[in-house]
Amino acid sequence: MEQHLTVLLNEAVESLVTDTDGSYVDGTFGRGGHSRLVLSRLSSTGSLLGIDKDPQAIAEGEQLEIDDSRFRIARGSFAELSDLAEHVKFARPFTGVLLDLGVSSPQLDQAERGFSFMRDGDLDMRMDTDNGLSAAEWIATAEESEMVKVLRDYGEERFAKRIVRAIIAAREEAPITRTLQLAKIVSEANPAWEKHKHPATRSFQAIRIFINDELTDLERLLGNVVDQLAVGGRLVVISFHSLEDRMVKRFMRRQSEGDDVPAYIPVTESQRNRRLKIIGKAIKASEQEIEMNPRSRSAVMRVAEKLA
Ligand SMILES: C[S@@+](CC[C@H](N)C(=O)[O-])C[C@H]1O[C@@H](n2cnc3c(N)ncnc32)[C@H](O)[C@@H]1O
Numbered sequence: 001m002e003q004h005l006t007v008l009l010n011e012a013v014e015s016l017v018t019d020t021d022g023s024y025v026d027g028t029f030g031r032g033g034h035s036r037l038v039l040s041r042l043s044s045t046g047s048l049l050g051i052d053k054d055p056q057a058i059a060e061g062e063q064l065e066i067d068d069s070r071f072r073i074a075r076g077s078f079a080e081l082s083d084l085a086e087h088v089k090f091a092r093p094f095t096g097v098l099l100d101l102g103v104s105s106p107q108l109d110q111a112e113r114g115f116s117f118m119r120d121g122d123l124d125m126r127m128d129t130d131n132g133l134s135a136a137e138w139i140a141t142a143e144e145s146e147m148v149k150v151l152r153d154y155g156e157e158r159f160a161k162r163i164v165r166a167i168i169a170a171r172e173e174a175p176i177t178r179t180l181q182l183a184k185i186v187s188e189a190n191p192a193w194e195k196h197k198h199p200a201t202r203s204f205q206a207i208r209i210f211i212n213d214e215l216t217d218l219e220r221l222l223g224n225v226v227d228q229l230a231v232g233g234r235l236v237v238i239s240f241h242s243l244e245d246r247m248v249k250r251f252m253r254r255q256s257e258g259d260d261v262p263a264y265i266p267v268t269e270s271q272r273n274r275r276l277k278i279i280g281k282a283i284k285a286s287e288q289e290i291e292m293n294p295r296s297r298s299a300v301m302r303v304a305e306k307l308a
């Protein structure tokens with residue numbers, strides 16, 4: 001199986017594991033880079049649940065399950081954390097939950113997965129290849145306004161309208177089914193190529209986020225994860241673009257500030273309902289890591305701990 005270069009490996013596991021006997025969740029198992037290091041830190045009574053949407057990641061997880069009885073793997077979205085844990089009878093509340101968001105290197109590197117604008121493959125882009133619409137299916141039928149919104153909201157693409165018009169004109173000529181075909185249409189329509197950025201980067205990112213419901217899943221996870229954590233348990237999230245990081249940052253800040261009580265109303269500390277404590281500052285990859293793994297350049301890790 002192809003390798004995934006795990007980002008912020010030591011930093012994430014250091015922050016996550018506070019009790020070697022605890023029960024942990026790796027919500028984005030991938031190829032198990034973080035999971036293996038977590039397991040190496042746990043005692044014989046510690047346990048780890050790995051979750052992923054991707055069947056190839058699950059195959060890797062099933063192997064690890066055979067090799068290490070403290071580990072369980074479950075297929076699904078981390079947004080369904082509670083149901084998935086219930087299903088495999090995994091110990092709760094959790095001592096820590098880790099998310100290393102986005103796509104893995106094997107997903108990007110295998111042309112046939114359709115994530116890359118650099119490699120020619122079927123325009124798929126689904127992490128879960130058994131469910132939902134592929135990017136090609138969506139592009140074949142989506143309304144102009146919907147596509148513009150996706151490119152604007154998820155790709156922060158200034159030229160969304162122009163690009164979508166070009167996509168619509170092209171799909172009237174012939175179906176858009178290949179990654180390089182889409183990359184060419186987008187690049188030609190994009191009037192302002194940014195430095196050091198392929199002109200289709202934003203559009204591909206946007207379509208990928210939409211096809212995989214990435215921000216909705218993150219929002220759902222954030223909406224219930226605190227209830228699933230034990231007191232003192234940690235939430236560790238590694239984001240790869242500003243939309244995700246903004247959501248995580250705001251969420252942690254809100255939960256650490258507690259309820260919004262007007263200044264003139266006297267409240268006790270417990271009435272403030274602070275649920276998380278932010279641990280340290282946002283962490284980025286070192287120069288050394290970035291040199292070895294350019295994908296880590298955009299990574300931002302945030303950590304918070306559940307309060308009593
Ligand atoms: C960046 S990779 C994680 C790599 C992993 N930390 C490692 O070291 O091998 C992200 C993984 O999370 C999965 N993923 C992304 N969003 C998900 C979600 N909402 N639910 C479940 N899995 C998800 C992807 O399929 C991918 O395998």
